[in-house]
Amino acid sequence: MPRKTAKQSRRSNPVSRLIPIARRWALWAVVTAATCIALASLAHRFVPPGPTYYMKQEVRRLGAIRYQWTPMDQIAPVMARSAVAAEDANFCEHWGFDMKAIRQVLEKGAGRGASTISQQTVKNVYLWQGRSWLRKALEAVMTPVSEMIWTKRRIVEIYLNVAEFDEGVFGVDAAARHYFGVAPAGLSPLQAARLAAVLPDPKDRSASKPSAWLRKRTASIMDGAATIRRDGRAACFED
Secondary structure, three states: OOOOHHHHHHHHHHHHHHHHHHHHHHHHHHHHHHHHHHHHHHHHHOOOOOOHHHHHHHHHHOOOOEEOOOOOOOOHHHHHHHHHHHHHHHHHHHOOOHHHHHHHHHOOOEEEEEEEHHHHHHHHHHHOOOOOHHHOOOHHHHHHHHHOOOOOHHHHHHHHHOOOOEEOEEEEHHHHHHHHOOOHOOOOOHHHHHHHHHHOOOOOOOOOOOHHHHHHHHHHHHHHHHHHHHHHOOOOOOO
């Protein structure tokens, strides 16, 4: 019986026939995703993002949320400095990933702690909450794209407007009024630091009823905000 050639074997093996098709579909999916990401980021350079996926989830769960988009020039500058000092002090010095912080986290064996404001903004606007390799992979692809299209000031502006500050309270406008009864432009350094202190865990921390630990964290953030203003690490998002 004559032996089958390699070409004939591939034709008779359905799995082999599917591999080139799968590759073409994968390439198409990557190109399509990259195009959508770029177009969305380009649009959001000028237009505020709509309610995020997580906001919509909370609306379904709670019935309503508090949220109002506020331009950066209507937010107290100390609020932006406080958020950056609290979450990503080297924000002006990296391109979306803080490699020094990542190395420190790996050396300590921690599973989290190196996420930048750029990464958090991409996650909050385009992705979903929770930890998964798929989400982290998408975040890793999308963050540099957004960094290229958005200014640093725009990233901070979007971040402050979509971050959750309490259950059902999204964005600095709703947070300032909810906790302190003031507009975001009227936030004091102490109030701004309190808001920044609750950002990593808004459902379990309160800016209006701070624990002893949160008071210490607030003081640290106030010092950090003043420091990055003095040493120039706030220059990329300040006027």
